[in-house]
Amino acid sequence: MPDLRDSWWIDTVEVPTRVVLAPMAGVSVQAFRRQGRRYGAGLVCSEMVSCAGIEHGNERTLGYLRVAADEHPLAIQLFGSDPRAMANAARMVEAVGADIVDLNFGCPVKKVTRTGAGAHLLEEPDLACRLVESVANAVEIPVTVKLRRGVRNGSRACLELGPRLVEAGAAALTLHPRSAEQMYTGVADHSLTAELVELVDVPVVASGDVTSRARAQSVLATTGAAAVMVGRGAQGNPWALREILEGDVSEPSREEVVAELVLFVREVVRELGERRATGFLKKFYGWYLGRGRFPKPFKQEILLLGSTEEVVQRLLAAAPGAIELVERLEAELPSGDEVTLELPVSIYGGG
Numbered sequence: 300m301p302d303l304r305d306s307w308w309i310d311t312v313e314v315p316t317r318v319v320l321a322p323m324a325g326v327s328v329q330a331f332r333r334q335g336r337r338y339g340a341g342l343v344c345s346e347m348v349s350c351a352g353i354e355h356g357n358e359r360t361l362g363y364l365r366v367a368a369d370e371h372p373l374a375i376q377l378f379g380s381d382p383r384a385m386a387n388a389a390r391m392v393e394a395v396g397a398d399i400v401d402l403n404f405g406c407p408v409k410k411v412t413r414t415g416a417g418a419h420l421l422e423e424p425d426l427a428c429r430l431v432e433s434v435a436n437a438v439e440i441p442v443t444v445k446l447r448r449g450v451r452n453g454s455r456a457c458l459e460l461g462p463r464l465v466e467a468g469a470a471a472l473t474l475h476p477r478s479a480e481q482m483y484t485g486v487a488d489h490s491l492t493a494e495l496v497e498l499v500d501v502p503v504v505a506s507g508d509v510t511s512r513a514r515a516q517s518v519l520a521t522t523g524a525a526a527v528m529v530g531r532g533a534q535g536n537p538w539a540l541r542e543i544l545e546g547d548v549s550e551p552s553r554e555e556v557v558a559e560l561v562l563f564v565r566e567v568v569r570e571l572g573e574r575r576a577t578g579f580l581k582k583f584y585g586w587y588l589g590r591g592r593f594p595k596p597f598k599q600e601i602l603l604l605g606s607t608e609e610v611v612q613r614l615l616a617a618a619p620g621a622i623e624l625v626e627r628l629e630a631e632l633p634s635g636d637e638v639t640l641e642l643p644v645s646i647y648g649g650g
């Protein structure tokens with residue numbers, strides 16, 4: 300069985316470790332991805348980005364296409380159902396400097412599936428293949444697909460569709476072996492991942508319920524997957540990545556938790572602006588400060604504060620030792636100027 304710290308390849312892209320940080324809508328902002336890379340994720344992924352939004356030049360959508368210098372290798376994920384729009388969006392993804400374009404064939408949310416995108420494509424294999432073909436013809440970078448097992452409970456659609464997607468040009472597949480109907484209930488059935496691995500000659504990434512080193516190793520060993528993907532386990536918890544990769548089971552100190560959270564808050568504000576960041580960050584406060592790390596009333600106090608600067612000050616007051624850690628972390632990061640917005644300003648529409 301490969302070591303989790305071994306590198307592997309998706310076509311021409313070398314991925315330095317076998318742990319991939321999952322794309323998560325409302326979570327996988329640049330700050331999350333950069334943190335994931337720092338803690339050892341070999342590949343990070345943007346949340347799903349709408350092809351229609353890109354086509355219409357929606358400013359918020361285009362904002363998702365920002366790539367920082369220290370994120371690589373990075374996959375940007377697209378969702379859509381029109382092969383031409385998908386190809387155009389993929390060209391944009393390539394132009395902004397992503398290493399991989401990933402297509403979402405797994406999102407179970409109605410708002411997405413009723414447009415013919417996401418998990419709906421699991422039941423439209425011909426269209427799904429046309430989408431992959433169209434994108435693969437449009438860009439030089441590898442095209443990958445992330446899918447669920449099928450739409451209905453018990454479905455094995457992924458096993459028929461997977462090999463066809465590879466034939467159409469997919470350079471790797473990620474399988475989250477739950478049905479769309481299941482959403483996030485039940486467990487991910489990685490026996491399907493093992494079956495898929497047997498059927499295709501490209502790397503398969505196993506996604507679902509990987510939260511510990513023991514689980515990551517057992518999923519790799521029993522499925523033959525090239526890598527594991529970690530999603531919810533890494534929310535407010537980059538230390539999970541360290542545990543999975545290094546076997547370091549020590550809990551982070553309060554100072555470490557506060558330092559990572561403060562850095563995260565500052566980066567998100569820089570990325571989204573104070574107004575959007577304020578709402579966006581609330582779930583992260585729960586994730587970071589929960590897990591028995593801080594008492595509940597402290598978490599509630601943080602949630603009631605008005606500005607992110609007040610949050611930062613309150614956090615640092617609770618763990619003054621974090622001040623030095625934050626300074627050290629900030630000094631190690633590429634400076635604001637180095638982390639360029641590789642998106643041409645004329646496309647992004649300013650900001």
Ligand SMILES: Cc1cc2nc3c(=O)[nH]c(=O)nc-3n(C[C@H](O)[C@H](O)[C@H](O)COP(=O)(O)O)c2cc1C
Nearest residue numbers: 321322323324346347445475506507508529530531
């Ligand atoms: C809040 C949230 C948002 C998600 N958004 C996406 C997404 O944008 N694209 C995608 O392919 N999967 C998305 N997923 C699915 C995850 O990538 C992953 O496959 C799933 O959570 C199972 O892995 P886990 O058990 O490690 O969380 C999302 C999951 C969560 C919890």
